[in-house]
Amino acid sequence: MKKIKLTGLLALALMCSCKIDKKYDLPYYDYYLRLSILDAAGNDIVKRIGLLDGQSLDGFFWGATVKPDLYTMEVVFPEPCMDIYHPQPMEGVIYDECVPKLAVDILGDNYYLVLRTISDHHDECPNPAKTLTFKLKCPELFGDDSTHEIVTYWKEGNTQCRLCYRFELDGKEYTQISYEQYDQISCATVILDDK
Numbered sequence: 001m002k003k004i005k006l007t008g009l010l011a012l013a014l015m016c017s018c019k020i021d022k023k024y025d026l027p028y029y030d031y032y033l034r035l036s037i038l039d040a041a042g043n044d045i046v047k048r049i050g051l052l053d054g055q056s057l058d059g060f061f062w063g064a065t066v067k068p069d070l071y072t073m074e075v076v077f078p079e080p081c082m083d084i085y086h087p088q089p090m091e092g093v094i095y096d097e098c099v100p101k102l103a104v105d106i107l108g109d110n111y112y113l114v115l116r117t118i119s120d121h122h123d124e125c126p127n128p129a130k131t132l133t134f135k136l137k138c139p140e141l142f143g144d145d146s147t148h149e150i151v152t153y154w155k156e157g158n159t160q161c162r163l164c165y166r167f168e169l170d171g172k173e174y175t176q177i178s179y180e181q182y183d184q185i186s187c188a189t190v191i192l193d194d195k
Contacts, residue, residue: 027121029128031154033164034105034112036189037141045192046111049104049140063103063114071138072147075100075117078132081125084118102138112187113141115150121160128162130154142192157184164188 037045050067077083085098103114115134119125134150142148150169154162164186166175177188 028118028160029121030118030161031116031129031132031152031164032161032185033115033152033167034107034185034187035115035150036110036112036187038189038191040191040193042191044111045141046104046113049113049138051104063105063112066102066104066138068101070140071102071136073100073102073137074135076133076135077119078129079125081122082119082129084120100134102136107187115152128154128156159184161185 035046039045050070051064052067075083075085080086085100087098100117103116105112105114117132119129121128130153132152132154134152135147136150137145137147139145148170150167152164153166155165157163161184163179163184164177166173166177167188168174169190174188174190177186179186
């Protein structure tokens with residue numbers, strides 16, 4: 001029977017359907033951005049997204065998973081060696097299919113779209129990613145079938161957690177970002193223009 005371990009925290013299990021068989025653990029960097037997405041009238045768009053059957057936001061520390069048929073998402077890393085979804089072959093590591101997962105979280109009365117991933121830290125990729133691009137197609141959020149790019153910019157946090165200090169959604173720049181003190185989660189609000 002193969003021994004199954006996860007790199008990183010529970011985040012990988014929630015955000016990525018991976019099973020990783022390792023003889024050793026690798027350090028990692030954690031990238032976690034919560035986005036409150038509102039329409040031009042101030043209505044919470046994230047609130048209406050469908051979650052996996054049987055899941056609610058009660059009791060989920062990292063958020064509940066969005067139904068996979070409602071979106072497609074790709075995470076683009078600046079270096080191939082950082083990519084946990086399309087990993088480079090490594091001795092002693094067996095990877096099953098791994099896809100990024102989209103989640104929803106709630107703080108108070110606000111619903112947040114959770115964009116979260118990790119990257120391994122090893123000899124081939126000793127430095128954390130300074131940018132990550134999330135390519136997201138989600139008609140329930142954006143009202144169209146287009147793929148929307150969220151380009152995120154990261155800096156050092158207090159541990160392996162990275163802090164998002166700027167992001168661009170479809171070319172529009174956002175810099176008003178707050179941070180949760182306990183785990184240094186980056187949080188921001190996006191107001192989508194009517195089309």
